Amino acid sequence: MLIHRATLLDGRTVDIRVGAQIDEVGDGLVAGRGEGVLYAGGGTVLPGLHDHHVHVRAAASALDSFLVGPPGVTTKEQLTQLLSNATPGPDGWIRAVGYHESVAGELDRTALDALVRNAPVRIQHRSGALWILNSEALGRVGLPEHPDGRLRSADRGWSDALQQRESDLAELSRRITASGVTGVTDATPDLAADEMVSLVVAHRRGEFRPRPSFLSPGKKILQDDRLDLDSLTAWIDGQHADGRPVAVHCVTAAQLVVTIAALRAAGSHPLDRIEHAAVVPDDNLCDLADLGVTVVTQPNFVAERGDHYLADVPAAEHGELWRVASLLDAAIPVALSTDMPFGHGDPWTAMRAAVYRTTPSGAVLNADECVPALTALTMFLGRADRPGRPRTVEAGQPGDLCVLTEPPATALAELDAGMVAATIIGGELVYFAM
Missing domain, CATH: 2.30.40.10 (Urease, subunit C, domain 1)
Structure with a gap:
């Protein structure tokens, strides 16, 4: 051409x-x-453009799921009306995404049974870490006696049962390429080899056009209640010994501090990554620069969830949220991504969020972290293996x-x-x- x-x-x-x-x-x-x-x-x-942190299969599945969280759904009454009137999909399931406790508190199987009893319902928390299933759905995945229907995404034994249906990769591909994206990095944790092969095959036969790359098996998700410096250090050391860089999911300050300590103990690889870096205290900026890790972050969450941060996070910590400018000023390689489907999949929205940092209500969350438009655009132009190095x-x-x-x-x-x-x-x- x-x-x-x-x-x-x-x-x-x-x-x-x-x-x-x-x-x-x-x-x-x-x-x-x-x-x-x-x-x-x-x-x-x-x-x-390259979207450096997405979840491809989850994004394809979300295309025919209802949104049951802010800003579209904000009250228990709205949630009740939506689920009560929902029509199951072709497979008989009612699927919903984006739930947050601000809508109707902590949902469980009993609460969902009161809304929908005769069709399987699964609702994914907007963090992506939790699913809530009603009794009918629990029966479908072989857990009819589960006490509350609140299931962790990391528990593959049941979650695989939800992923067996066909997802519309072709439609997802059309939407992604329409925004100028030519490549994506799938950050789905514990992605099996056959799942990676399946996506590569879908790309080669033209069903999924963006070039796929993967973080697994070098991806680790941390939970604050399970932080263990010794085991994380040993895992990083093992990955590096096999010639693989690591990508560690850090959404809290505690997770970041433990990851920095583990990388110092194990030694860093030039392609190591920190995923999200949702909270970065000032003291950790120099640590990240010294380690030479690349931060892949999502300022689009300021535009999508910023009002919740302003309400729920202490004001003294607002300056630590979804940092971009201060990371660059500290000479830390930074790339942007959308975290689709847990974040909106439009990279241009993420760029605008990095430039303006405007919340849904119009407030500005930490203007010191704003970056110029060219900088924001460039952070979507990185190579798959070196996100901080623009093409x-x-x-x-x-x-x-x-x-x-x-x-x-x-x-x-x-x-x-x-x-x-x-x-x-x-x-x-x-x-x-x-």
Whole structure:
């Protein structure tokens, strides 16, 4: 494919010849026989976005799930009405996502039975760590005697039973590529080898177009009530001994402190990652810089849940939440992601959140962590294996590109997925805005 009149982020207007990789970038390139031509018309062309932390199968399943948490559902009455009137899906299940206790407290099987008794119901907590099932659903997964129906996602014995149904990878792929994303890193914990192979096969046969990469088996989720420095250190040491970097899920200050201590004890790998870093005390900035780890974080949660943080987190700790600017200032490599489906899957929304840090009510959560638009965009351009190292549009780079309708100044001012005109993966047009 030849792209005519593309404007790069540095302001240059060029033509781009692209196949499996970018072959030429220059002026006045002429299309060869049989070569497709895309007229960018001065619009911005940039490397395809990479979403560095997602959960692909969960996101596909969430496409036909009801949202039962803020901002769409905020009261017990709204939850009751939605579930009471819900129509089960083709498999007979009522599936819901995004629940938070602010809606109707801590749900259990008894509470769900009062709303829906004759169809299996499963509700996923917005953290992704917990599912609540009614009695009918518990029977379907072989746990009819479970005391409360509150099940941990990490317990694969029952959760696998929920994942056996077909998920709509093709529709998820269409939505992802429409936002200019050409690659994703699946951060699902304990992802089995056959599940990774399945997604790679789906990519090769064109069902799932973004290039997939994976964190498993080097991904570890920590729970505050199970923090054990010695076992974490031993796990990190074992991963490194096998030549694998680690990616450690840290959403609390305690988890981050223990992870830093474990990395110091075990030694760090140049590709080690901290996932989320939702809370970073000032004292830990230098620790992270010294270790050389990359932080993959999600400021989109400020835009999605910021009002809850303002209400529930002590004001003295607001400055520690979802930091970006201070991490960069400390020379820590940072990349952004959406955590889809637990966060909204639009990377441009995440970019705007990094720039403005505006909560749903319009408040600003820690303006000191705002970054310029170009910085926010660049943090979605990293390589899959080195998220903090952005790719560029030049010969020899992968043939994965995002074409926008607007020139760089407008694109950076708006940071909106509606500007995506085309998405190219391996020189093939996989999305084109009609």
